[in-house]
Amino acid sequence: MKKIKKYHQIQEYIKKRIQTQKYPPDSYLPSENEFCVQFGTTRTTVRKALEELLKEGFIAKEQGKGSKVLERGKYLGLLSVKGFSGSTDYKVKTRVTVEPKVVEWDPIIGFPLSEDEKSSKCVYFQRVRYIDDKPVVLENNWYALDALEPIRSEEFVEGSFFKTLSQEYLIEIMGAEQELRSVPASGDIAKKMGITVGAPILHISIRFRTSRPNLNLYGDLYCNTTDYPIRNSYFL
Amino acid sequence: MKKIKKYHQIQEYIKKRIQTQKYPPDSYLPSENEFCVQFGTTRTTVRKALEELLKEGFIAKEQGKGSKVLERGKYLGLLSVKGFSGSTDYKVKTRVTVEPKVVEWDPIIGFPLSEDEKSSKCVYFQRVRYIDDKPVVLENNWYALDALEPIRSEEFVEGSFFKTLSQEYLIEIMGAEQELRSVPASGDIAKKMGITVGAPILHISIRFRTSRPNLNLYGDLYCNTTDYPIRNSYFL
DNA sequence: TATTTTAACTTGTCCATACAATATATCTGA
DNA sequence: TCAGATATATTGTATGGACAAGTTAAAATA
Structure with a gap:
């Protein structure tokens, strides 16, 4: 029986919405508090999910404004990972x-x-x-x-x-x-x-x-x- | 008047100890709870500091064991950042x-x-x-x-x-x-x-x-x- | 003795809350 | 009208606590 991590579920949910353009590039995600209500959790957990997405390069965070959906995944190494x-x-x-x-x-x-x-x-x-x-x-x-x-x-x-x-x-x-x-x-x-x-x-x-x-x-x-x-x- | 971030102070303290070999490579850092006592704070803050050091490539975390000091800063890009x-x-x-x-x-x-x-x-x-x-x-x-x-x-x-x-x-x-x-x-x-x-x-x-x-x-x-x-x- | 169980300690996840810092729109007064 | 104050919404930092999950060594057991 594998433990389901709540922040991981939220992370995957948001990622899929980004991939399918439900959250289109350059738009802002719902606020952390809105996600808290949506998933019945606390900001700690929502922030953990957002932080993972930040590390994966799907979003950028802007204090006082919100979390913005990025165009592409982040690049590292020699070439962009998107080719x-x-x-x-x-x-x-x-x-x-x-x-x-x-x-x-x-x-x-x-x-x-x-x-x-x-x-x-x-x-x-x-x-x-x-x-x-x-x-x-x-x-x-x-x-x-x-x-x-x-x-x-x-x-x-x-x-x-x-x-x-x-x-x-x-x-x-x-x-x-x-x-x-x-x-x-x-x-x-x-x-x-x-x-x-x-x-x-x-x-x-x-x-x-x-x-x-x-x-x-x-x-x-x-x-x-x-x-x-x-x-x-x-x-x- | 610049706000001092507590997690950043802890982060810099540990980093300097690593750089000066007070925490030598391959050794384990004091536990999160020990840092809590040392700095009079909570695990949330200590963990934030450790996470930054993780991102900077100074340490690796091992569940159940501790945080290990790494030999070198991490590498990214074409060559190691250490040359x-x-x-x-x-x-x-x-x-x-x-x-x-x-x-x-x-x-x-x-x-x-x-x-x-x-x-x-x-x-x-x-x-x-x-x-x-x-x-x-x-x-x-x-x-x-x-x-x-x-x-x-x-x-x-x-x-x-x-x-x-x-x-x-x-x-x-x-x-x-x-x-x-x-x-x-x-x-x-x-x-x-x-x-x-x-x-x-x-x-x-x-x-x-x-x-x-x-x-x-x-x-x-x-x-x-x-x-x-x-x-x-x-x-x- | 060898194996299993237990206990202690570590990091990982999550809850609930409070206030600070920043951005933006709205209101207020000159 | 326009500049400045204000209110509000957002993310950032921090407290304090609880339990889960993994590691290790000591204790109990066969």
Whole structure:
């Protein structure tokens, strides 16, 4: 018999409302006292729930005003956890160069697969990101077919795979491991990125852990950092 | 008249004890109730202080056991906030190739300087990190002379500049901005890193913000990722 | 002796309350 | 009309207490 934590229930309730846009971005949540009445509890418990959502990056708190719903989950590490879309201010165009399809696992994936994943086929798709009509990032993605059905790229919410996971499937990114290398561009990559063969390019392998136990998302990114270096900032 | 927050006082007290090794790494802090008696307050307030220290990465909490003092501040972003030393498990040797000395600011620094910084001279030093006697990282560092005296490399605590700041000067890293590029190695870099000119190398510009208001640390890293890629992981 | 139970101590959750600090709209007076 | 005071709603800090859950070592038991 598992103990249900009240603050966790409230936390999940609010999170789901945010994900389904019942509490839309930039709006303010009901006040702490209103949640107290709604859930028949005290501010201590409501505040604990809100604090968890703060840590998860779903809300921001403003003293004297309220708790504001944030646009996206917080970012940490090299890239936004919501993928490339959220990591730059420039206008990014995305072209799906390989539609999601079921294939065998590609040995290029830089992480060991679990037994469950190995025994499953996988869904693969490839996208290229453009800034000012110049290709800047080539991105390969894989995930186990057994863990999640293939999603057609036309169904991506606002063109974002991660937004789709969050809003349509209620799957959240829990964390990630990344590996970065500076490598010479291969002929294939150079062609797709419009650069010369052997030019230095940033290669990033990523494994995203998700809130769905058996679902990992694998990514393989090639970034032309000549004009647009990767930026990130963090604070403690 | 600024309001003193009790939990913040307790937080700073414990932090200083950790920094000065009065609470050494891997030891357990006094229990929450003991702190209550010591500071004449309640567990709510003590727990708030401990939670802040948890977020800052100074301690880990273990239910039923206590709060354990951690070895290093937590890491986020690309590299450990404590610098390169903490970011790998391999045996790293560090050679100081340029002793800390007062120079003019180098225009290579990829961040705009504040007026205070511009009007000051700066302290500069360069180190090379070796793994298996092969150079892997070349690191330049700068900071404003007005904000912090030059520290001789022989005085570095355990050879680490960041540990020295924390333990000798009680200066903590509050956050950082980074910029990553994949670039061809210049003649000078190639020579020092033992690679061929033009080989792809990872270039990272970093600005660390510290707890001392006017002190920023600037870094300029060249990493040979051929054998040792940069790894990082994070969780939400 | 070896195992199980118990007791003591730790952190985790939750309740009920009070007042401080901040933001915003409303009222008041010049 | 407009500036300043005021009232109200919000989050922030803090008190004091209770019981749950996990850890450990001592005590009881086989």
